[in-house]
Amino acid sequence: MTVRVQLIVTGELERLGLHLSLRKLFASSGADVEFLPPLKTQDFTSNRVGALLPKEQATKSLAAKLAGSLVSSVYPGRGGTLQADHVLAVDDLELVNADQPEHVLAYFRHAVKAHVDSTFPTAATRDRVYQALAERGSFHLLSPMVESYFFGEAAALQRAKANRAPNRFDTARDLEDFEVDDAAYLAPAPSTAPWKTEPRHRHPKNYVRYLCDPTGTQLRAYRETHEGLDALQVLDWSAVLRNEAHAAFARALVDDVAEALNVPSPCPGTCSPLTARKGNGLLRNI
């Protein structure tokens, strides 16, 4: 029986391309899977995630939008051919939250609870929703952002046209702990350069922008919906996750999908303990 997987993402690049790259990854796994057209909501991690809000305010937060989309996709679901068997919400961790992934996850759990408790009036319904979430809902992080993973596949950077300057990223380094020591990139930037925002050395998207236009004179040499999509939609996740000790957040996502499809993970290795599948969480993995 076909297993339908629904991604809920927060960026246009992920909406257009993440499910395609995962479909490619699982195409040879023997799983009968259909990736539904992804849903998109606003992200809640572009700003530094602050203290937990009181519940009545938490229901109106940005995180609650993503939480609400996840909950409604799991229970009752969109119905018919759009009814998902498994729903995975995915957001970037972003550099501004790189030091506090645990808090980001706690903040999201809080938003999910606030949304469920305010939306479903009876205890019996809430129990059913929580059970559905624990069995069929997940939340994953891309760290610090999806462009990090382009550096795990040389051809991905070619597809993104990020080849106008030598790529100095050390491939022995964990993609999710992105840092680059490239003197030309880190030199004082022209005021027009779209990649000049700091911390430049830790910013994979800015480094992609630089590799697309080292002179910093083009307005939009790297566009998520064009160059980014070309890189992501056929991204070779097996190559990206070839080091079994690295990219633990992305590996947890792949592992979660594999488990949902009842196939071995095509990218075995160490999953982030923060987002790896667990048996007793609010969601499948947190």
Next chain:
Amino acid sequence: MGFTLEVDNYRALRKVRWSPSGVCAITGPNGAGKTTLLSTLEFLRHFLERGPQGAVELSGGTASLKNQHAGVQDDIRLILAQRECLWLVYSSLRSPSLAITEMVRIREDIVAGQNPDSHLAFVEGHDLTVSGGDSVFSHAMRLLTAEQREELKSLHGLAANFRLYQNLQFWSLRTAGSPASTDLYLHSDGRNAFSLLRNWKAGRKEHEERWLFVRDGLRECFPELFEDLEFLVAGQTVTVQLFVRGLRQPIDVYSAPHGLLVALLHLCAIASAPDGGALAIDEPENGLHPYAIRTLMDLARARAAAKDVTVLLATHSPVVLNTFNTEPERVYILEPGHDTLPIALTEHSNPEWLSHFSLGDLYSDQTFGAQRRPPQ
């Protein structure tokens, strides 16, 4: 680079102290003065071009020029400043006529000015007589030393090239095209858009990037619709036909989707601004799909950063406001109950608190810029 604008007692504005830069949103209830705030800069441009008389005529005449809450002794005062240069326009409504004076300052030195209640003006070492159709600042840019003119160039250019885009003439563009011209900047009503685009494309090389910005921007805003456009010239009229994805033949502009024309004019407006300049668009969201709005905002930000342009957007759109979630300091509110306007959103509410929410939701829910405020 940005600028500072101070306004006292001009039309709906009692007191304004404002220093915008980059792409900024101005929001607030209907009638709060958003468009008036932007029209202040348009008034200053008209003042440079046509003198006080022309500027007043183009802004509705003297009857509505002074704020209705201002006292009898309160005068109208407008200041535009950038870096260390300042231009002051000062007006007192004294029957039977309007007395307007000007002053231009570089740092602490007044380099040009007009004596109140007379037609006598001075520009360092020169005395001159000015009429209602003259601007002392314009004279100053002719008579000052080259060094002083260089210092004032940016401020003068800011005022002289500012455009407020509102009441765009879509119907005229559809039915009559644009009059052929040598224009390189979009008029405030957008009516010269097609001839402007043709001039950018076919004219000097330095303007070609403006044409490419518009064409490529349309492709980004409408990825499954717009492919290209070509120009048609008949006599003194320039119009376009559009190549649309999936159609073998181009369509004429009369049949063009409204949103496509809206985005075309907004992109022309943004591309028109010279380096270091400023422009304003009143309610840019009208007629556009949220995807096109977000893409347009991305394009505006990229160009503003690259060309040091200030883009001011008066808006009620939650979609536009959501694009400011990570920079609420660039959202300004006009709402009653404050002595000085506009209020930066980060002064209105704690930025840390704001970071939890979507700004579009907060505006929709009347948390700021409320159309109806709760009773005190």
